[in-house]
Amino acid sequence: xxxxxxxxxxxxxxxxxxxxxxxxxxxxxxxxxxxxxxxxxxxxxxxxxxxxxxxxxxxxxxxxxxxxxxxxxxxxxxxxxxxxxxxxxxxxxxxxxxxxxxxxxxxxxxxxxxxxxxxxxxxxxxxxxxxxxxxxxxxxxxxxxxxxxxxxxxxxxxxxxxxxxxxxxxxxxxxxx
Numbered sequence: 749x750x751x752x753x754x755x756x757x758x759x760x761x762x763x764x765x766x767x768x769x770x771x772x773x774x775x776x777x778x779x780x781x782x783x784x785x786x787x788x789x790x791x792x793x794x795x796x797x798x799x800x801x802x803x804x805x806x807x808x809x810x811x812x813x814x815x816x817x818x819x820x821x822x823x824x825x826x827x828x829x830x831x832x833x834x835x836x837x838x839x840x841x842x843x844x845x846x847x848x849x850x851x852x853x854x855x856x857x858x859x860x861x862x863x864x865x866x867x868x869x870x871x872x873x874x875x876x877x878x879x880x881x882x883x884x885x886x887x888x889x890x891x892x893x894x895x896x897x898x899x900x901x902x903x904x905x906x907x908x909x910x911x912x913x914x915x916x917x918x919x920x921x922x923x924x925x
Contacts (some may be wrong), residue, residue: 865893
C-alpha cells in the first residue's frame with residue numbers, strides 16, 4: 749500500500765469526538781486506527797521503510813500512544829526502542845525535562861543511558877498538537893548527545909502550530925488536519 753493510500757485509510761478510521769475533553773474541542777480519536785490490525789501492520793511497514801535507509805540507530809517513543817507506533821517500527825527495523833515516560837515510571841537514573849502546557853506544566857523522563865552520543869534517532873508520537881511534548885522529548889535526546897534524524901507523527905493538527913516549535917528538526921506526519 750502506498751503512503752497516500754495508507755494516509756486515506758488512516759483518515760477514514762479516525763473518529764471525531766465533539767466537545768471532548770471540553771466544549772468546543774473536536775478530539776481526534778485514534779483508537780480505531782490501533783484497533784485495526786492491518787492498518788497497524790501497514791504503519792509499521794511504512795515507517796520502517798522510511799527510516800531503514802536513513803542511518804537511524806534507535807526509535808524514541810513518547811508515552812503512551814507513541815509506544816504503539818514505536819514498538820512495531822523498532823521491532824521491524826531490529827533497532828532499540830527508547831521509552832520517554834512520565835515521572836516515576838523509569839527505574840534507573842534519568843534525564844528530566846519540564847515543559848509548559850496550555851493548562852499547566854508536565855515533565856518527561858528518559859534513562860540517562862538510553863542513548864549514546866552520535867546515535868541518530870527518530871522521535872515518534874501519535875499526534876502533533878502544540879508541540880510541547882515533542883519539543884521536551886527532543887531536549888531529552890539532546891542531553892544524551894544523540895542526534896534527531898526526524899520527529900514523526902501519525903497525525904498533525906496543523907492549525908495548532910506545533911511544527912513551528914520543532915522548527916530545528918525535520919518533521920513528518922502521515923495525516924494532517
